[in-house]
Amino acid sequence: MSASKIPVVIVGGGVIGCSIALELARDARFDTTIVERNSEVGQGSTAMSTAIIRQYYRHAESVKLARSGMQVWSRWREWVGESRAASDVVDFRQVGVLWAFPESDRASEAEHLAQCARLGVQLEELTVSAARDRFPDYAFADTPASFGLYEPDGGYVADPSHATRDLYAAARAMAPKTRAFTSAEVIGFEHTPYPERRVTGVVVHRNGTLETLAAAVVINAAGPHSYAVNALAGCPLPLTTVPNRQKLVNARDVGLAWGVRDYPVCIDFVHGLYIKPDPETFRMGANMREDEDEFLPNADDFDERVDDEWVTRKSAAVKTRMPASQLAELDPRVGVYDVTAADWKPILDKTPVPGYYVAIGTSGAWFKGAPVIGRIMRDMVVANEIEGRDTDTEPLTVALPFTEQAFRVGEFSRFRTPHATAGVIG
Numbered sequence: 001m002s003a004s005k006i007p008v009v010i011v012g013g014g015v016i017g018c019s020i021a022l023e024l025a026r027d028a029r030f031d032t033t034i035v036e037r038n039s040e041v042g043q044g045s046t047a048m049s050t051a052i053i054r055q056y057y058r059h060a061e062s063v064k065l066a067r068s069g070m071q072v073w074s075r076w077r078e079w080v081g082e083s084r085a086a087s088d089v090v091d092f093r094q095v096g097v098l099w100a101f102p103e104s105d106r107a108s109e110a111e112h113l114a115q116c117a118r119l120g121v122q123l124e125e126l127t128v129s130a131a132r133d134r135f136p137d138y139a140f141a142d143t144p145a146s147f148g149l150y151e152p153d154g155g156y157v158a159d160p161s162h163a164t165r166d167l168y169a170a171a172r173a174m175a176p177k178t179r180a181f182t183s184a185e186v187i188g189f190e191h192t193p194y195p196e197r198r199v200t201g202v203v204v205h206r207n208g209t210l211e212t213l214a215a216a217v218v219i220n221a222a223g224p225h226s227y228a229v230n231a232l233a234g235c236p237l238p239l240t241t242v243p244n245r246q247k248l249v250n251a252r253d254v255g256l257a258w259g260v261r262d263y264p265v266c267i268d269f270v271h272g273l274y275i276k277p278d279p280e281t282f283r284m285g286a287n288m289r290e291d292e293d294e295f296l297p298n299a300d301d302f303d304e305r306v307d308d309e310w311v312t313r314k315s316a317a318v319k320t321r322m323p324a325s326q327l328a329e330l331d332p333r334v335g336v337y338d339v340t341a342a343d344w345k346p347i348l349d350k351t352p353v354p355g356y357y358v359a360i361g362t363s364g365a366w367f368k369g370a371p372v373i374g375r376i377m378r379d380m381v382v383a384n385e386i387e388g389r390d391t392d393t394e395p396l397t398v399a400l401p402f403t404e405q406a407f408r409v410g411e412f413s414r415f416r417t418p419h420a421t422a423g424v425i426g
C-alpha cells in the first residue's frame with residue numbers, strides 16, 4: 001500500500017461491500033481491501049436475493065435512492081466500465097413490475113403514488129378491468145376488491161452474485177490494488193487508546209492463523225452479520241439491526257409461454273406474495289407481516305427447511321394470481337435479511353468510533369440501491385476523513401447518479417427518529 005493513500009477495509013464482500021469498493025477504486029486516494037468469510041464475493045445473503053428492481057416506495061428518500069439505482073442498472077455496462085465484455089456482465093431484465101393492493105389500501109397508497117410521481121417515477125394506476133386487459137396472464141378478480149399499479153421500467157437482475165462479481169472486477173480494473181481477502185473472517189478490531197479510540201485495523205482469522213490488517217477506515221458491510229461486527233468494533237448503535245429469516249421457493253414454471261411473452265414481476269399484497277417469473281428460476285417469496293417476524297439470535301444458525309404447508313399455500317396463491325402457471329421442481333429455500341428493527345431502512349453513517357462506518361440494515365430491499373449506496377458511502381468517507389467535516393453536525397446531501405436528485409443522507413443516519421413507513425416497501 002502506498003503511504004499516501006488511505007487504507008480502507010470493508011468487512012463483507014456482498015453487493016454492498018463490492019459497490020463501496022468500486023466507488024473507492026474510482027478515487028485514487030484510497031487503497032481498499034475487502035475481507036470476506038466466504039471463498040468468493042457475492043455468496044452471502046446477496047446470493048439469495050430476488051433482485052427485483054422497482055421504485056415504488058412510501059418514503060421520499062427511498063424513492064430517490066431506488067430511482068437512481070434503476071438508472072444504474074439500466075446502464076450497467078457503463079457503470080462497471082469496460083472491464084468485462086458486454087456479454088459477460090449481468091442482465092437487467094426490464095419486464096416491468098405489476099403491483100396488486102387490496103382496495104382498503106387505496107386511500108393511503110394514493111398519497112405515496114402522488115409523491116412518486118412528483119419525484120419522477122413512472123407509475124400507472126390500474127383498475128381491475130384495465131389490469132385484466134393489459135396483463136391477461138395475471139388474474140384480477142372483482143372480489144376481493146383490489147387495484148393495481150404498474151411500473152414499466154422495473155424488472156429484476158438475473159443473477160445477483162454475478163452482479164457482485166461485476167462490481168468487484170470493475171473495482172480491480174480501476175484500481176488494481178483493490179483486493180478481496182477471501183475465506184477470511186474479521187474477528188476483532190484494533191483502536192488507538194481511549195479517549196480517542198480511533199480504529200487502526202482489523203484482526204482477521206484465515207486458514208487457522210491470525211493476521212492484522214492496518215486500516216484508517218473500516219466499513220461494516222457485513223449484511224446479516226452487521227450487528228455482530230458492530231459488537232466486535234465495540235460500537236453498538238442506537239438503531240439495532242437483526243437477521244430476519246425469509247422463506248421462498250425456486251421452481252421451474254412449465255405452464256407459461258416462455259419465449260413468446262414476457263411476464264412482469266408481480267408484487268401482490270392481496271395474496272401476500274411476490275413472483276419473479278424468470279424462465280430458468282421462477283421465484284416466489286412472501287411479503288405479509290406474518291412472513292417477516294422470524295428474527296434470528298444468530299445469523300449463522302437457522303433452520304434451512306421450509307414447511308410443506310407454507311409451500312402448498314403460497315403455490316396455490318401463485319396459481320390464483322397466474323392461472324397458467326404450473327410449478328415444477330419446487331426447491332424451497334431460506335434467505336436472511338439484515339433488518340433495521342425500528343423502521344426497515346438502511347443505516348448509512350459514520351459511528352462514534354472514529355474511522356468506523358456502517359452500510360447496514362438493508363432490510364430485504366436494497367439490492368436495487370446498492371451501487372448508489374457505494375457512492376454515498378464514499379462521499380461520506382471523503383467528507384469526514386479528507387475534508388474534515390463532521391457529518392453528524394453537518395449532514396451530507398449528495399446529488400444522486402444520473403437523476404441528480406438531492407439525497408439527504410441524514411434520513412438514513414443512526415440517530416434518526418425511526419420512519420413511520422416500515423417493511424420492505426416502506
Ligand SMILES: Cc1cc2nc3c(=O)[nH]c(=O)nc-3n(C[C@H](O)[C@H](O)[C@H](O)COP(=O)(O)OP(=O)(O)OC[C@H]3O[C@@H](n4cnc5c(N)ncnc54)[C@H](O)[C@@H]3O)c2cc1C
Nearest residue numbers: 012014015016037044045046049052186223335362367368
Ligand atoms: C431472500 C432475499 C430476497 C431479497 N430480494 C430483494 C429484492 O427483490 N430487491 C432488492 O432490491 N433487494 C432484495 N433483497 C435485499 C438485498 O439482496 C440485500 O439488501 C443485499 O444483498 C445485502 O447485501 P450485503 O452486501 O449487505 O450483504 P451480504 O450479501 O450478506 O454480504 C455481507 C458479506 O459479509 C460477509 N461477512 C459477514 N461477517 C463477516 C466477518 N466477520 N468477516 C468477513 N466477512 C464477513 C458475509 O459472508 C457476506 O458475504 C433480498 C434479500 C434476500 C435475503
